[in-house]
Amino acid sequence: MKWSEFFVTGEPLIYAADVAIVLTMVGIVFVLTYFKKWKWLWNEWLTTVDHKKIGVMYIICAVLMLFRGGVDALLMRAQLTAPNMKFLDAQHYNEIFTTHGTIMILFMAMPFIIGLMNIVVPLQIGARDVAFPYLNALSFWLFFFGALLFNISFVIGGSPDAGWTAYFPLAGNEFSHGVGNNYYAVALQISGIGTLMTGINFLVTILKMRAPGMTLMRMPMFTWTILITCVLIIFAFPVLTVALALMTFDRVFGTQFFTMANGGMSMLWANLFWIWGHPEVYIVILPSFGIFSEVVSTFAQKRLFGYKAMVGSIVGIAFLSFIVWVHHFFTMGAGPAVNSAFSITTMAIAIPTGVKIFNWLFTIRKGKIRFTTAMLWSLAFIPNFVIGGVTGVMLAMAAADYQYHNSYFLIAHFHYVLIAGTVFACFAGLHYWYPKMFGHILNERLGKWTFWLFMIGFNVCFFPMYFLGLMGMTRRMYTYSAGLGWTPLNVVATVGAVLMGIGFIVLCYNIYYSARYGERDMTGDPWNGRTLEWATASPPVHYNFPVTPVVEDVDAYWVMKKKYGGFHVKEEDLKPIHMPSNSGRPFWMSVAFFVAGFGLVFKWFALAIVGALFIVLGLILRSFEDDDGYHIPVDEIKRMERAARKGA
Amino acid sequence: MGANSHRESFPWKHIIGFLLSLVLTFAALWVALSSGLPLKAVIVIIVVFAVIQASLQLFMFMHVNESDSGRIQTFNMAYSFFIAIVVVAGSIWVMQFVL
Numbered sequence: 215m216k217w218s219e220f221f222v223t224g225e226p227l228i229y230a231a232d233v234a235i236v237l238t239m240v241g242i243v244f245v246l247t248y249f250k251k252w253k254w255l256w257n258e259w260l261t262t263v264d265h266k267k268i269g270v271m272y273i274i275c276a277v278l279m280l281f282r283g284g285v286d287a288l289l290m291r292a293q294l295t296a297p298n299m300k301f302l303d304a305q306h307y308n309e310i311f312t313t314h315g316t317i318m319i320l321f322m323a324m325p326f327i328i329g330l331m332n333i334v335v336p337l338q339i340g341a342r343d344v345a346f347p348y349l350n351a352l353s354f355w356l357f358f359f360g361a362l363l364f365n366i367s368f369v370i371g372g373s374p375d376a377g378w379t380a381y382f383p384l385a386g387n388e389f390s391h392g393v394g395n396n397y398y399a400v401a402l403q404i405s406g407i408g409t410l411m412t413g414i415n416f417l418v419t420i421l422k423m424r425a426p427g428m429t430l431m432r433m434p435m436f437t438w439t440i441l442i443t444c445v446l447i448i449f450a451f452p453v454l455t456v457a458l459a460l461m462t463f464d465r466v467f468g469t470q471f472f473t474m475a476n477g478g479m480s481m482l483w484a485n486l487f488w489i490w491g492h493p494e495v496y497i498v499i500l501p502s503f504g505i506f507s508e509v510v511s512t513f514a515q516k517r518l519f520g521y522k523a524m525v526g527s528i529v530g531i532a533f534l535s536f537i538v539w540v541h542h543f544f545t546m547g548a549g550p551a552v553n554s555a556f557s558i559t560t561m562a563i564a565i566p567t568g569v570k571i572f573n574w575l576f577t578i579r580k581g582k583i584r585f586t587t588a589m590l591w592s593l594a595f596i597p598n599f600v601i602g603g604v605t606g607v608m609l610a611m612a613a614a615d616y617q618y619h620n621s622y623f624l625i626a627h628f629h630y631v632l633i634a635g636t637v638f639a640c641f642a643g644l645h646y647w648y649p650k651m652f653g654h655i656l657n658e659r660l661g662k663w664t665f666w667l668f669m670i671g672f673n674v675c676f677f678p679m680y681f682l683g684l685m686g687m688t689r690r691m692y693t694y695s696a697g698l699g700w701t702p703l704n705v706v707a708t709v710g711a712v713l714m715g716i717g718f719i720v721l722c723y724n725i726y727y728s729a730r731y732g733e734r735d736m737t738g739d740p741w742n743g744r745t746l747e748w749a750t751a752s753p754p755v756h757y758n759f760p761v762t763p764v765v766e767d768v769d770a771y772w773v774m775k776k777k778y779g780g781f782h783v784k785e786e787d788l789k790p791i792h793m794p795s796n797s798g799r800p801f802w803m804s805v806a807f808f809v810a811g812f813g814l815v816f817k818w819f820a821l822a823i824v825g826a827l828f829i830v831l832g833l834i835l836r837s838f839e840d841d842d843g844y845h846i847p848v849d850e851i852k853r854m855e856r857a858a859r860k861g862a
Numbered sequence: 863m864g865a866n867s868h869r870e871s872f873p874w875k876h877i878i879g880f881l882l883s884l885v886l887t888f889a890a891l892w893v894a895l896s897s898g899l900p901l902k903a904v905i906v907i908i909v910v911f912a913v914i915q916a917s918l919q920l921f922m923f924m925h926v927n928e929s930d931s932g933r934i935q936t937f938n939m940a941y942s943f944f945i946a947i948v949v950v951a952g953s954i955w956v957m958q959f960v961l
Contacts, residue, residue: 421931421934445941449941449942449945453949479957479960481957481960482953482957485953485956485957486953489949489952489953536945536948537948537952539952540956547959548956548957548959549959552955552956
């Protein structure tokens, strides 16, 4: 392979990106060396098994990926603003919409949600860490290096260009010759393994490590949604694992599972992809419902309305999510019986979702609402998500879907559910739990600027797309002619996209501003919260709770505050705390995964085997490791508690 | 540490499970490759072997009968069967028009 094929060449945008990447790396190395932070980075972050730090790292990655995916989106909007634009060529446009979709779902939405659940779930259930802290670190680093492998594709070798769904036969060797789709198969595989382990980890954590008194029906709603999400992850991700493995075999080793010839079934890829893919969208939306439930209940200052109905509807949605996947390819033409059956199951999802909408509305009703930024995101979610949901029911009608399929109507629909659902929830959760993560509050004034810019921009950007779809504009087309009359609405959509971009910049500035000047949270409970995470200091000491709290109600901390005036710890009750040891192995094992993956992408099998051997070595070393963690002595706990609580 | 307190001196269960798994795997391989039975019979036999091996592993390696959360385990397995049926039977049903 020539160097000119190894590096992507010929695009001024790519050369600019090359320069930016090199400068950024030099900058990071310089800052770390100049401030002598390498040891700190390794000891405090790269080897940590603390769920709160792992959660923070997930969220940092998610925000970076939101930037990357957002730049992709802005490039696409720039290209589509006017007819016959020459800004991007067809190939570059294909690569950009592919990476935009893949990154936004798998490397932005997923880690944002997983980051929040890492930080919040153990705190909400009164635990000191997750069930398998070492595994949790491995999950994160696998995600990180999977995302890294996917992201380097645009400067090394070329990005995948067959859409985020990577449908065969287009994604096969016959039609995609480059290494782009190898990156897709291998990078998603690596981060998918991490996600699967996260699912198992949190399922066990929630089932086994709840504080005394916290029965299943006393769990906070966010924890409930995470429990059900874990079930979805555990049952859905193996399908992706298998499908990606078959894809890798097809692309790298020349098998014929999804090809057009020799008995291959190209549509079987679509089938397997969506058996995973539909539960996947519920994996990102159910935790969002949980976040909104927490925020709405806290800032309406009322108990969540219809707790049992909420739980029932989550379980109902999770159940239905596995029997609707064909609605993504009604137009494959599987016949009236198949399409009708999946049409009905799809529409049925609107019922439990509607139940939840009414539960939030009744929670707000007669509440003393505090309009914080987190609450604004939650309030905006309800009408915007309903628009997305109702158009979803329109798409669910198989006969009508033949008109809507792959048009901008569909684009508008899924952005309305994914942005108004998941992204709004991530922002709500970020503002709500930010003091818990960093000990200071995100500036409310800037937060509201972000909210209004982003929310208005979102509607200006995506609402016209419903009409563009009905006017016949289809997705993934890189340009259009002037006579079609799509120009005005496309200009409007681009204006909206720019507003969203400005909103994102304000959010980033807010993170910087609040770190320097933001209000410090000395109480640990800045929002007058209802659940156990607010019983800890902000940020919590690394063992979370000096003694395990006892739960008497769904709103555990609320009841504690009413009955006992808070969560009090008597120093004579303290016992030595057992904590897990840090380990560097998850990090270097994931590097080995990265090396093996890189070898597979370029079919450099010697490199792949070296990487694989190091993975096996890591497994063996872990198997024979005898490290039961360490105990924090009582005196040390006393000292840490006084330090953490000196403001309260 | 409930699981560790009555640690066996020698992991008999694991050895037996491991050996039986090997036997069942190679038996299935033999049935499929060199038994000469008709295709339908081969499929039935290897599916039976697979089910036996799966349950063997549940008891020998995963200690399904040793935990105190029987209800969760039962629910988990019932749901697994449901998903397996949905994925396999559903895919066959959906894809039959190209089969």
